[in-house]
Amino acid sequence: MEQFYLKNVDKYHSLLAKLESTPKPRVSDGQHGPNMVVAARVRPVLQGDGFPTAVFPRSSQKNVADIHDLYNHPSGIPCLKSFNYQVDRLFGSESTTEEIYEDLAADLVQFAWDGGIATLFAYGQTGSGKTFTISRLEELVAETLMNGSMKGEREIHMTMIDLAGNSAFDLLTERAPISLLEDSSGVTRMLGAAEIQVHNTTEMMDLIERAASFRRTASTLKNNASSRSHAICRIRIHSPPTATDGTLYLIDLAGSEDARDTALHGADRMRETRDINISLSALKDCIRGKALVDSRHSGQGIPHIPFRRSALTRVLKHALDPEGTQPCKTAVLACVNPSLADVAPSKNTLRFAEMLRVLDTRHELQDSSPMNWPNHRVRLWIARNSAKPRIMPEVLAPRETGAQLFNLSDTEFNYRCRKCPGVRAEHAKALRLKFWQLFVES
Known part of the structure; x- marks a missing residue:
């Protein structure tokens, strides 16, 4: 593999030059x-290493590293594969x-x-x-x-x-x-x-x-x-x-x-x-x-x-x-x-x-009662607390606040959950009970 890299150094540099200057940002939902x-x-790269750099700290996000690898494609034309962490x-x-x-x-x-x-x-x-x-x-x-x-x-x-x-x-x-x-x-x-x-x-x-x-x-x-x-x-x-x-x-x-x-x-x-x-x-x-x-x-x-x-x-x-x-x-x-x-x-x-x-994310989700949550926080909670099969936040709460989700009838709550693939009535009931338990604890 090292010989492949050395043989295609120029190709690697040319592919790097064609990359977008602003990669898609990594989203973090907490601290x-x-x-x-x-x-x-x-x-640092050591003298005499002989290989180009493949790990790049991202300037726009100071805690993200991009890795660009040269892939030996079966077609015979090397291509770039990128990863970020x-x-x-x-x-x-x-x-x-x-x-x-x-x-x-x-x-x-x-x-x-x-x-x-x-x-x-x-x-x-x-x-x-x-x-x-x-x-x-x-x-x-x-x-x-x-x-x-x-x-x-x-x-x-x-x-x-x-x-x-x-x-x-x-x-x-x-x-x-x-x-x-x-x-x-x-x-x-x-x-x-x-x-x-x-x-x-x-x-x-x-x-x-x-x-x-x-x-x-x-x-x-x-x-x-x-x-x-x-x-x-x-x-x-x-x-x-x-x-x-x-x-x-x-x-x-x-x-x-x-x-x-x-x-x-x-x-x-x-x-x-x-x-x-x-x-x-x-x-x-x-x-x-x-x-x-x-x-x-x-x-x-x-x-x-x-x-x-x-x-x-x-x-x-x-x-x-x-x-x-x-x-x-x-x-x-x-x-x-x-x-x-x-x-x-x-x-x-x-x-x-x-x-x-x-x-x-404790402060993000606990600094107020779920009755006061805006829609984006309701969706965040659903995404984190929905076991498999997944209940999609955008289906259960497309625009509802916490108070509005509490006001949904059992029938409506169940209907929305079961619109998600593989979700059964018992899954919907378990999530609704968990949401109400969160309100009681708050």
Whole structure:
């Protein structure tokens, strides 16, 4: 496939030039919740890469990325296929790690300083800049915690571990193996992991550099030193004598590989990749489950959070548990390689990021009684609460306000719903009861 791209570079550029200058906008029907942010960083093109850029942050919508792929059409004439993805914050190739820190991580540091649990994940394809970004963010965190700019006195304690499958190793004691055991309250403890108190920036940076030297890496098609494990930097912020300790996690997730890379390796690498994918899938489900709870109406129940599916999510249970008593904030930074040769993994990375986004629409739908809703809000509620088969908002409420929809007779409500394909009387009745229940609760 790379040879196809290289052979048709001129064709690719000519097709890009013919694209519309103002692509159709992506519509977002809500904002991200207060405790969860999904961001993406497009890595700069490296010298000698040899492939054109295929990932473009959209100028008209600063949180949308367009990906343009060159498709090898069976007719023999290459054509362009375009995709777009939306995140909460998008950092282009010109953005510095310092800017990412100020926009994404600084708030997490303050949150942990004040006694919360703050977590930042870096996710993406191997060679997309995850470790580079996290390493610099760790340095900036060290400077912030130790330069005296934070109010109050705190003790800073650091733990750094490496997770490879279900095995865990201490990066501060030359990869000594440690055990992950649950205590009586269900929290996973890292038995045997060193926790070292630091007193200044130099001490903190020395620990970060020591841990980096013991990180597990391996050669892949895209990166001679790809991270083949999850590196977790835990910073515990103790506020004596009685305040709750804050915790900041900076997590460099294992680099992902595509099929052409794993095919070049043996059974051990295939098992390793399978373990990485399982842990990333479990992490996605846990993060999204937590965000859903934070962004949905109270009293709607808590979805299943699969903490036990991987060692990574077991370690982070208290940071992702919807039933936890300590406040939590999470940020995910998806790192993307902009090269045309890496379009497939770049799409997978941004698709993963999009799946983590949970929009908070509580204020939009709860700031007044449904009796006072205008038509567009009635339609929005119908679209979100109509199970399959779908009851179309434009058929049930073509112009009705909330009050007018309440005034529809059972017969008329049922008739309109059943005009939608596959909808039966029981579906119409269930939606009407849900609408009335919303009024009662308001």
